[in-house]
Amino acid sequence: MMELLAGIALIADPVTIMWIVFGVCFGIVLGAIPGLTATMGIALMLPLAIRLATATGMAMLLAVYSGAIIGASIPAILLGIPGNPNAIATVYDGYPLTQKGRGAEALIAATVASLVGGIGSLILLAFFAPLIARFTLRFGPAERAALALVGLTIIASISGRRLVKGVLMGAFGLSLAFLGPDRITQTMRLPLPAITAGTPLAAGIQLVPALIGLFGISQALYDIDRLRSGRLSPPQVSFRGSFPKPRVFLRMWRLMIESLGIGTFIGAIPGAGASIAVFLSYQRAQRRTASSDGDTRAPELGSGVLEGVVAPEVANNACKGGALIPALSLGIPGDAATAVLLGALLIKGVVPGPTLFIDELPLVYAILFALLLANIFMVVFQLLGIRVFPKVLATPVAILLPLILVFSLLGSYAVEGRAIMAASFNMGVALLLGILGFFLKKNDYPIAPIVLGLILGDMLEQNFRRAMRLARGDYTVFLRSPIALAFLLLAVASIAYAVWSSRQAAADEKEGSGED
Amino acid sequence: MMRRVFVLAVGLVLMAAFSHAAGPPEVEWPGPDRTISVVVPFSAGGGTDLIFRELVDEMNKYTDAEIIVDNIGGAGSATGTNEVLGLPADGYTVLASGAHTVTATLQGLTEGYRELEGIIGLNWDPFIVAVHRDAPWETFEELLAAAAEDPEALSFGNAGMGGATGVLTVGMNLHFDEVFNVTPFDGGADLIANFLGQHVDIGVFSQTEVAEHMGEMRPLMIVHPERSTIPELSDVPTYEEAGYADLNVPFGSYRSLSVRAGTPQDRKEILSDIATQAFESDRFQEYMRRQGLLPEYSRLDGLDAYFAELENLFYPILEAADLLAD
Numbered sequence: 001m002m003e004l005l006a007g008i009a010l011i012a013d014p015v016t017i018m019w020i021v022f023g024v025c026f027g028i029v030l031g032a033i034p035g036l037t038a039t040m041g042i043a044l045m046l047p048l049a050i051r052l053a054t055a056t057g058m059a060m061l062l063a064v065y066s067g068a069i070i071g072a073s074i075p076a077i078l079l080g081i082p083g084n085p086n087a088i089a090t091v092y093d094g095y096p097l098t099q100k101g102r103g104a105e106a107l108i109a110a111t112v113a114s115l116v117g118g119i120g121s122l123i124l125l126a127f128f129a130p131l132i133a134r135f136t137l138r139f140g141p142a143e144r145a146a147l148a149l150v151g152l153t154i155i156a157s158i159s160g161r162r163l164v165k166g167v168l169m170g171a172f173g174l175s176l177a178f179l180g181p182d183r184i185t186q187t188m189r190l191p192l193p194a195i196t197a198g199t200p201l202a203a204g205i206q207l208v209p210a211l212i213g214l215f216g217i218s219q220a221l222y223d224i225d226r227l228r229s230g231r232l233s234p235p236q237v238s239f240r241g242s243f244p245k246p247r248v249f250l251r252m253w254r255l256m257i258e259s260l261g262i263g264t265f266i267g268a269i270p271g272a273g274a275s276i277a278v279f280l281s282y283q284r285a286q287r288r289t290a291s292s293d294g295d296t297r298a299p300e301l302g303s304g305v306l307e308g309v310v311a312p313e314v315a316n317n318a319c320k321g322g323a324l325i326p327a328l329s330l331g332i333p334g335d336a337a338t339a340v341l342l343g344a345l346l347i348k349g350v351v352p353g354p355t356l357f358i359d360e361l362p363l364v365y366a367i368l369f370a371l372l373l374a375n376i377f378m379v380v381f382q383l384l385g386i387r388v389f390p391k392v393l394a395t396p397v398a399i400l401l402p403l404i405l406v407f408s409l410l411g412s413y414a415v416e417g418r419a420i421m422a423a424s425f426n427m428g429v430a431l432l433l434g435i436l437g438f439f440l441k442k443n444d445y446p447i448a449p450i451v452l453g454l455i456l457g458d459m460l461e462q463n464f465r466r467a468m469r470l471a472r473g474d475y476t477v478f479l480r481s482p483i484a485l486a487f488l489l490l491a492v493a494s495i496a497y498a499v500w501s502s503r504q505a506a507a508d509e510k511e512g513s514g515e516d
Numbered sequence: 517m518m519r520r521v522f523v524l525a526v527g528l529v530l531m532a533a534f535s536h537a538a539g540p541p542e543v544e545w546p547g548p549d550r551t552i553s554v555v556v557p558f559s560a561g562g563g564t565d566l567i568f569r570e571l572v573d574e575m576n577k578y579t580d581a582e583i584i585v586d587n588i589g590g591a592g593s594a595t596g597t598n599e600v601l602g603l604p605a606d607g608y609t610v611l612a613s614g615a616h617t618v619t620a621t622l623q624g625l626t627e628g629y630r631e632l633e634g635i636i637g638l639n640w641d642p643f644i645v646a647v648h649r650d651a652p653w654e655t656f657e658e659l660l661a662a663a664a665e666d667p668e669a670l671s672f673g674n675a676g677m678g679g680a681t682g683v684l685t686v687g688m689n690l691h692f693d694e695v696f697n698v699t700p701f702d703g704g705a706d707l708i709a710n711f712l713g714q715h716v717d718i719g720v721f722s723q724t725e726v727a728e729h730m731g732e733m734r735p736l737m738i739v740h741p742e743r744s745t746i747p748e749l750s751d752v753p754t755y756e757e758a759g760y761a762d763l764n765v766p767f768g769s770y771r772s773l774s775v776r777a778g779t780p781q782d783r784k785e786i787l788s789d790i791a792t793q794a795f796e797s798d799r800f801q802e803y804m805r806r807q808g809l810l811p812e813y814s815r816l817d818g819l820d821a822y823f824a825e826l827e828n829l830f831y832p833i834l835e836a837a838d839l840l841a842d
Contacts (some may be wrong), residue, residue, distance in 0.1 A: 043560040043587065140715030181591060184700055186623065186678040186839060200598075202625060203591040270703060270709040331728050332709045336559070339705065344562020347569065354726045419588040419599045461703060470671050470715065497687050 007365025010055035011373065019060040020370065024377040027067020028385065032075055034404075035208055035411020036218045037084040039336040042416055046344055054348040055363060058264035059370035065337055066118065066374040069274075070382050073110040074389050077309065078103055079404060081191050081216040081451020085207060086316040088451060089278035091215065093301060093308025100304050103390050108243055109306045109380045113256070113313035118375035120260040120314070121267070121321025125328075126368050131355075132322075133329040136268045141467035142477050144272070145337065146487035148460035151276050152173060153491050155449040156498030157283045160302060161479050163502050165445045173453020180204025183462035184469070200425035207275070207411040207425035210433055210454055216408035217434025220401050222441050227397055241411065248306060256314050257306060258284050263315035270332050274319040278312035283494075285311035321371070328352055328364065408434070545783055546608065548580035548659025552628050552787075554773070557613040563641070563704070563722055567771060568612045570803050571638070575795035583790075592678040593617060594625035601631050605776040609782035610635065611726040613774040615680045615766060618826045622834050623678055624841020632774040634819025635784060636791040639809040642740035643684055643768040643806075644726045644752060648711065656736040656758045659718065663695040672696035673716035675704040677839060680769045681720045683830060684739065685767035686837040693747070723749055723808035740767045740795040746808040766829055770812065772819055788815045 010016070023045070030041045041064045051080035072083030090110065125134065139147070152170065162413035172437055190196045195308035249256075259281035266277035285307045288301075301308045323334025324341075331353030333339035345352050350360055353443055357364055380411020392400070412430035416423040437447050471477035478484045546552055554572050558564045568585060575583050588596035593616040600611040611617070613632060621628025645656065654657040664669045672689065674681035677700045690697045701707040704725065711719040712732055719733075726735050727748050737758040738744055744752060755763045773791055775784060792815060794800055804811060809834060814822050834840050 046560055047584075085767075137709065137713035140710055140713055166623055181625075181678070181701065184677070186592070186676070186682075188625075200595065200711040203595050271706055272674070326709070330709075331711065332705050332712075343566060345559070346566055347788065351728050354731055355728075416588065416590075416595075419590075419595060419698065421602050422588070422590065422595055466699060472668060472697065 003361040004365050007055075008369050010053075010362060010366040011369045012063050013060055014054075016056045016370075017057055017373065018219070019056055020063040021377055021381075023060040024067040024374060024381055025042035025064025027064040027069075028074075028378070028381060029067075029072035030064070031068035031071025031083045031086075032082055033411055034081050034408050035212045035414055036068070037208060037337075037415075038065050038478045039340060040414070042337050042340045046340060048243035049344050050347045054345070054350060054467065055366040055370070057344060058341070058363075058367055059374070061341055062367070062371050063377065065320060065341070066317075066371070066378045067381075069320060070111065070378050072316075073114070073313055074107065074385075077106045077110060078390060078392060080219045081404065081408070082211060085211060085273075085275040085455075086278065086319075088211065088215075088448070089282040089312035090316075092282065092448070093303070093305050096111070096302070096304030096308065097306070098175070098393070102304070103393070104386060105244055106306070106309050107386045107389065108383070109249075109309050110313040111379055111386070112244075112249055113259075113310040113384070114317045115375060115379045116256050117260055117263055117314035117317030117374070118320065118378070120256075121264040121318035121370055122375065124260075124264050125321045125371075129210055129325045129329045130354075131267050133326045133497070136270070136326060137330075138483060139269050140481075141463040141470060142481050143483045143487070144269070145156045145460055145467055145493070146478060146481075146484040147269075147272065147276075148456045148463065150281065150487050150491045152452065152460065152497070153454045153494035154279045155251070155452055156502075157286050158279070158302070158448050158452075158497060159446045160300075161502060161505055162444065162446055163498065164447045169440070169445055170449035170453045171239050171448070173450035173499060174457040175453075176205045176210070176450070177232060177454050177457025177461070183458065184465050200422040201424070203422065203431060205454065206426060207416045207451075207454060208428040209290055211451060212408045212412045213430035213433030214437040215451055216411070217430055218437025218441055218447065218482075220404045220408065221434060221438040223397065224401055225442070227401070227439070231278065242387065244306065252307060252310055255288050255311055256286075259311045259314035260318045263318025264322040264325075266315075266326040267319030267334050270326055270334055271459070273335050274316045275451075275456075276459075277315045277319050277322075279452060281311040281315035282308065287497075291508040319374075320442075324367075328356060328367070331356075349463055373451075434464075444445070454477055471496055544580075545786055546581040546688075550581045552581055552583045552608050552610060553586045553611045554578075554583060554599050554612055554701075555586045555588055555596050557588055557590075557593035557616070560587045562614075562818055563724065564612065564614075564769065564771065566637075567641075567807070567809065570704065571791070571800060574797050574800050574811075575790050578790045578793045578825065583802050591625055592620050592623075593627075594620045597628055599627045601627060601776055603776070605778035607775055607779045607787060608789065609776070610773045611776075612771065613730045614638075614771040615683075615769055615826060615830075617693070617774070618660040618823060618830055619678055619680070619683055619834065619839075621675060622827070622830060622841065623839050625678070629774070629823050631777050633784065634814070634816055634823065635773040635775055635788050636795060637770075637772045637796060637812055637814035637819040637822055639771055639804055639811050640740065640767050641722055641769040641771070641807075641809050642738055642744070643681060644723060644735045644744075644749070645688075645718065645720055645791065646726055646735045646740050648710075648714055649732050649734050650714070651717065651734065653736070654734075654755075657761070659736060660692060660695070663692070667693075667695045670696055670717045671699045672718045672720075673699050673701055673707050673711060674698050674720055675707045676702065677837065680766065681707075682837075682839075683833055684720055684765055684768070687833040687840075688763070690833065690836050691763055691765065727808075739763070739765065740810065744808045745805050745810075749808065764829070765833065766826070770826065772814075772822075774819070784816060 030036045038407035069086045072087035076082040076087035076090040119384040261278045262281045266272045286301045323338040326332045327338040412426045413423045603609045674685040685698045735752040
């Protein structure tokens with residue numbers, strides 16, 4: 001009890017709270033700029049944080065982390081461009097909602113969802129951290145490879161009726177993931193190695209520039225194209241009756257709990273990351289909305305449904321608490337952002353890990369309390385900002401679209417910060433994939449499977465090969481691990497369901513073709 | 517035509533004048549308003565990053581210029597190294613070099629140390645070979661006997677083939693007739709997670725990593741002629757004490773500072789002096805003791821010679837692991 005009070009006392013002073021407010025605001029702005037990630041924000045603030053008292057510095061970094069995640073949902077919803085990988089799945093229903101004039105409502109739903117995810121995972125972190133951390137340790141190479149496979153089946157869900165095109169795009173994404181050093185032997189896998197070996201391509205295609213190109217630049221080009229042909233009407237954002245009724249959220253309680261579980265758990269598996277969690281929870285939302293009322297005429301996910309915003313936003317905020325679970329209880333970072341947080345602790349001479357809960361209990365409580373405050377401030381500032389953010393859309397499109405292009409390129413440059421060569425290369429990647437994405441979009445190919453392939457290709461390949469190496473070529477390793485086996489069955493079921501529902505949809509279309 | 521030639525000539529004269537004004541007669545380099553960046557070719561918060569941040573913090577006390585750390589990770593350490601090689605050789609960009617630079621160069625990922633010149637050699641961070649507390653082996657000898665019974669049944673994890681732990685595991689495996697199944701993981705944190713989950717039998721870790729996880733790791737030997745200066749690890753036997761005095765592998769991570777070849781000698785000397793003062797400061801010496809880092813000081817040409825020694829040590833190991841550039 002004394003430790004709890006001592007911990008709260010470390011945070012509950014005006015200076016620390018001021019740093020939390022600063023961190024949240026900085027994080028929101030940073031997250032809202034396409035390409036700037038939470039990791040980057042934390043790394044940027046690291047030198048400042050280590051000059052502050054340990055608890056104060058950690059509180060500020062956690063505030064940046066929280067702000068950057070919620071900030072990323074703003075451009076995802078309003079412009080169809082995820083601020084960073086956390087908001088990849090928020091785009092699918094967030095942007096259509098904006099186009100329907102319900103942008104403010106979507107932003108508020110995302111904010112409520114973020115609060116649920118943030119606080120929910122904080123509770124799990126506070127009470128079950130050692131337990132969850134122990135369980136995630138059972139995720140070895142075989143289990144992670146199987147999880148990645150489940151993730152790839154999401155391609156089927158997000159492609160909808162364009163199943164073949166979706167699979168094709170997923171394969172393209174996978175092949176992008178193969179560029180660069182072989183993850184096991186470190187030998188180079190490059191086209192024209194004589195020319196490309198010394199270039200930044202040797203490090204492979206980075207996720208963030210790919211994301212900016214495929215979502216940001218391609219969207220801007222697409223809009224310019226529509227503007228030219230007079231088919232682009234700027235979306236209107238009205239505030240009247242924009243606050244979704246509480247019962248809308250109450251209706252989604254199961255989805256929220258599922259997304260919370262998925263987010264916290266995936267976040268806690270070292271190296272899995274929020275981008276997988278948001279897609280998995282989005283897929284759950286799809287299943288839920290499809291099966292809840294048995295009515296196939298219910299608004300389809302992807303056409304602008306609040307569930308499609310809520311699920312990933314609960315999950316990505318839950319990931320934040322989740323990633324701290326192995327970080328604090330085992331000293332292993334759950335993602336890149338928590339790796340920098342751990343670094344900050346180490347610089348201050350605090351060793352994270354099992355002993356942290358014994359030697360530094362007040363600090364642990366301080367971190368938890370700081371995270372609570374960061375979550376609350378994040379929601380407060382986001383809600384205040386909602387009155388301002390949609391004004392972006394009031395900007396004439398002729399000015400807005402070039403601005404988006406400029407920010408997208410800046411964002412892709414900033415990924416590598418001061419590495420001039422790699423940063424310029426990333427701009428090229430973003431631009432090329434942007435142009436490619438534009439043509440794909442025009443021809444009705446889904447873009448998201450490329451990103452999924454790129455993210456999961458790496459995870460699948462290296463863990464599969466590692467598992468095979470550890471098992472000395474024995475494939476039954478995937479059947480002997482109960483976790484891996486369960487994932488494999490889930491993957492099979494997921495594919496079967498996708499095939500079945502796409503046939504069903506095709507049959508329905510034939511039947512009711514006169515009604516549309 | 518004449519006009520153009522004239523303009524060109526005037527331009528050249530002006531340029532010469534300006535470059536002269538900015539050039540030689542400098543008594544005080546780097547000058548109080550300039551920034552020197554130390555490029556750490558790994559991401560922020562990692563082991564190597566923390567050591568250089570500590571050093572840079574101390575270096576700032578001995579110069580009026582501002583010295584900062586820039587993290588440029590990727591492709592092992594090749595991305596950051598290549599960035600340094602792409603910038604002017606003016607002493608304003610310094611690379612956090614070391615064993616990783618040698619391995620990345622030998623792998624052909626960068627021109628690396630062939631295009632670099634030494635400023636200061638700092639220290640070794642010796643690695644520890646450990647098994648899980650629940651594992652049956654109490655000594656390295658027992659482990660080796662078990663491995664020899666069924667070659668490749670026991671997995672020996674490292675944090676990535678191209679890095680220092682990769683070289684160590686491959687080198688040890690060669691020395692012990694390839695009885696281990698050397699398996700690379702995706703960085704140090706990934707290796708620890710898999711080790712704690714007992715997905716890999718043996719691991720190679722830095723001392724701080726072992727000290728953090730003493731509850732679950734059983735250190736079998738430290739790959740260095742001297743014992744660790746970290747109290748918890750002081751009873752871990754050295755490889756000589758464990759009975760393998762002929763084990764000729766790199767000890768662990770070696771760290772140094774380098775600049776691009778062609779940097780003026782006087783600037784290199786100034787940088788070296790600043791770094792030496794920081795290195796010799798009580799604070800940094802105490803920091804190294806606490807972290808178990810073993811000083812291995814050299815400067816300028818001395819470091820270049822040391823790099824050549826490292827290349828000789830690494831070459832056969834990388835060759836055997838098929839990691840050399842074609």
